[in-house]
Amino acid sequence: MEYPKCDFIICNSSSSQEHGSEINNLLDDPLCNPEHPIKVTFEDVTSAAYKIKSGIKNTPCEKSHISQLTGMNIFLKKDFLQHTGSFKERGARYALLMLDEQERKKGVIAASLGNHAQAVCYHGHQLNIPVTVVMPIIAPIMKIQKCREYNANVVIEGQNMFEAKQKAYELSKERGLKYINGYDHPHIIAGQGTLALEILEQVPDIDAIVVPTGGGGLLAGISVAVKTLNPRIKIIGVESERCASYSQAMANGKPIYTPIEGTLADGLAVPEVGYNAWETSKDLVDKMIVVNEEWVALAILRFLENEKCVVEGAGACGLAAILCGEMDEFKGKRVVLILSGGNIDTTILGRCLDRGLAADGRLVKCRVTVSDRPGGIAELCKLVCSIGVSIKDIIHERAWVTSDVFSVEVIVVCETRDYTHSVELHNLLQEKYKNFVFENFPAHPRSLSTSHSF
Numbered sequence: 001m002e003y004p005k006c007d008f009i010i011c012n013s014s015s016s017q018e019h020g021s022e023i024n025n026l027l028d029d030p031l032c033n034p035e036h037p038i039k040v041t042f043e044d045v046t047s048a049a050y051k052i053k054s055g056i057k058n059t060p061c062e063k064s065h066i067s068q069l070t071g072m073n074i075f076l077k078k079d080f081l082q083h084t085g086s087f088k089e090r091g092a093r094y095a096l097l098m099l100d101e102q103e104r105k106k107g108v109i110a111a112s113l114g115n116h117a118q119a120v121c122y123h124g125h126q127l128n129i130p131v132t133v134v135m136p137i138i139a140p141i142m143k144i145q146k147c148r149e150y151n152a153n154v155v156i157e158g159q160n161m162f163e164a165k166q167k168a169y170e171l172s173k174e175r176g177l178k179y180i181n182g183y184d185h186p187h188i189i190a191g192q193g194t195l196a197l198e199i200l201e202q203v204p205d206i207d208a209i210v211v212p213t214g215g216g217g218l219l220a221g222i223s224v225a226v227k228t229l230n231p232r233i234k235i236i237g238v239e240s241e242r243c244a245s246y247s248q249a250m251a252n253g254k255p256i257y258t259p260i261e262g263t264l265a266d267g268l269a270v271p272e273v274g275y276n277a278w279e280t281s282k283d284l285v286d287k288m289i290v291v292n293e294e295w296v297a298l299a300i301l302r303f304l305e306n307e308k309c310v311v312e313g314a315g316a317c318g319l320a321a322i323l324c325g326e327m328d329e330f331k332g333k334r335v336v337l338i339l340s341g342g343n344i345d346t347t348i349l350g351r352c353l354d355r356g357l358a359a360d361g362r363l364v365k366c367r368v369t370v371s372d373r374p375g376g377i378a379e380l381c382k383l384v385c386s387i388g389v390s391i392k393d394i395i396h397e398r399a400w401v402t403s404d405v406f407s408v409e410v411i412v413v414c415e416t417r418d419y420t421h422s423v424e425l426h427n428l429l430q431e432k433y434k435n436f437v438f439e440n441f442p443a444h445p446r447s448l449s450t451s452h453s454f
Helices: 016-017 021-025 042-052 088-097 101-106 115-126 141-149 161-175 185-203 216-227 245-252 275-279 294-308 314-325 347-360 376-385 419-432
Strands: 061-063 073-078 109-110 133-134 153-156 208-214 235-241 287-291 333-339 365-370 390-397 406-417 436-439
Touching: 021 161, 042 088, 042 185, 042 216, 042 275, 061 109, 088 185, 109 115, 109 161, 115 133, 115 141, 133 141, 133 161, 141 153, 153 208, 153 376, 185 216, 185 275, 208 216, 208 314, 216 235, 216 275, 216 347, 235 245, 235 314, 245 287, 287 314, 294 347, 347 365, 365 419, 376 390, 376 406, 376 419, 419 436
Parallel strands: 073 333, 109 133, 133 153, 208 235, 208 333, 235 287
Antiparallel strands: 061 073, 365 406, 365 436, 390 406
């Protein structure tokens, strides 16, 4: 690849105009220039594979137990088994190895919420290259601490990634540090593509590879490697509906600023696809799927229950695309899912599992109006327990019940075995109580092994 001869430039893209005047003053990365995007080649990927192999794990790609539930032959590329818990190490190591001697001495700088920061810090530590990372105040404390353990200079600044990147750009110019974009630097893209080379060696006769998509670096690297070696294989991108920047780029014909919202797939929360990633991948992607948060939560739950794998939201998006029915054309086919990362905060994991159980119809909340005379609530609890349903929480409310003063509304949160068991509970309570409703209960089963509804 040939790099454009340029210094830092002022970003004048359409995304900048939409984001507001603040971004117009942002110094941008010379290797991520919207006017001169760099198209990463297959030769770049193979070069990266050769150079990083001594420092990167060749992670397993194994057939999944979930295959029998989906009607597909699913293989899981478990790149969350890298030392820092994500595929980001591939690109980070290659970008560091490609620095010249002067750049190595001065060091590098990056901006990240977590995975890219950890990868650069770890491999910088391994290669004796000074690393500075700028992390916004919303970055998980655990990830900040990990970066410090690798002797990195950690700067906590900015309310979000935009402000953190702005600070990183400023420090890069002030201190002469090489800035490494986490998803659009050409060496990052090439490094991520090495994952595809491993997959093609590990799994024969692949029909499709499903790639979590945020800034597009992983998608670009994988698509150029796969389509060069086997154009028949379908490349499927997946992103959350709360940060669907690649879909917006496809609709717009080029990267465009896309407002993002809080998402379980925080690793994909990039408001604008990288220019180099877009130029590399735009003609190679066969399909882009957008999934909602409930399917992501359910996928995290499925991986934990069926594979004993703890993956973050971004890594679960591939399975979410299958669960929501957007890949039914691959029934009976061989499909590889990339489990891109496992760095999920333990408190967030708990919330994801609860949301997954609710989406699966196994954690239900019902409102029942019962008699406020002695034994009314006890009778309800006895009825619920009679069919083996576990009561997780119960609250009763008198002030807002409009029927009569001798009634009380009870909110009961229950855990059931499966969707069918919840339907059984619904029917039982409906027969017994006049005023009864299930709240936010899925109209149809999201469990792949059930088919009941009401």
